[in-house]
Amino acid sequence: xxxxxxxxxxxxxxxxxxxxxxxxxxxxxxxxxxxxxxxxxxxxxxxxxxxxxxxxxxxxxxxxxxxxxxxxxxxxxxxxxxxxxxxxxxxxxxxxxxxxxxxxxxxxxxxxxxxxxxxxxxxxxxxxxxxxxxxxxxxxxxxxxxxxxxxxxxxxxxxxxx
Numbered sequence: 001x002x003x004x005x006x007x008x009x010x011x012x013x014x015x016x017x018x019x020x021x022x023x024x025x026x027x028x029x030x031x032x033x034x035x036x037x038x039x040x041x042x043x044x045x046x047x048x049x050x051x052x053x054x055x056x057x058x059x060x061x062x063x064x065x066x067x068x069x070x071x072x073x074x075x076x077x078x079x080x081x082x083x084x085x086x087x088x089x090x091x092x093x094x095x096x097x098x099x100x101x102x103x104x105x106x107x108x109x110x111x112x113x114x115x116x117x118x119x120x121x122x123x124x125x126x127x128x129x130x131x132x133x134x135x136x137x138x139x140x141x142x143x144x145x146x147x148x149x150x151x152x153x154x155x156x157x158x159x160x161x162x
Contacts, residue, residue, distance in 0.1 A: 002055055004082045012038055012048045017057065017074060024073035026063055 008014045012034055019025060019033060027049070034045045049072065052058045057078040063069040 002051075004078070004085045007052070007055055007057060007078075008082070010048065012040065012045070013052060013057075016045075016048060016052060017078075020058060020072055020074035021079075024071045026066070026069045026071055027060075028069060030072060 008017065015034060015037065016030060019030065030049065031042045031045045034040065034048075035042060049058070053060060055078075056075060058072050058074055060070050060072050063071045
């Protein structure tokens with residue numbers, strides 16, 4: 001099943017939905033309008049109508065006035081699904097990060113490994129000798145202490161770092 005945005009992402013399908021939003025239309029009219037606007041064949045229009053039918057976006061019925069013709073109508077449930085999807089985007093937009101109203105969450109820094117015996121027999125952190133950071137990691141501890149004492153950077157309303 002296609003996502004509601006995938007359905008309207010195709011310009012031909014989007015235009016078919018727009019046409020059917022004002023009311024039901026026979027397939028011949030839909031073919032003529034789309035073929036003229038997009039310079040596509042009737043079989044291409046039929047292909048898009050088939051996708052819309054299979055996805056439950058439109059329904060088709062026999063035209064009472066002209067029994068050999070079919071009437072297409074837009075299903076309101078699709079528009080409701082589309083509205084819900086757009087509403088979800090608005091929710092994300094209202095809770096976005098990096099604005100003056102809402103900053104990105106601050107996560108604690110991951111703990112650094114302490115100097116210990118490695119399963120392969122090497123001591124210390126990978127690629128580092130124990131004496132570069134002190135045998136017990138004193139330099140790391142000093143760095144962490146200094147970082148904790150620093151004020152948290154803030155963003156201005158213009159989106160610049162203060």
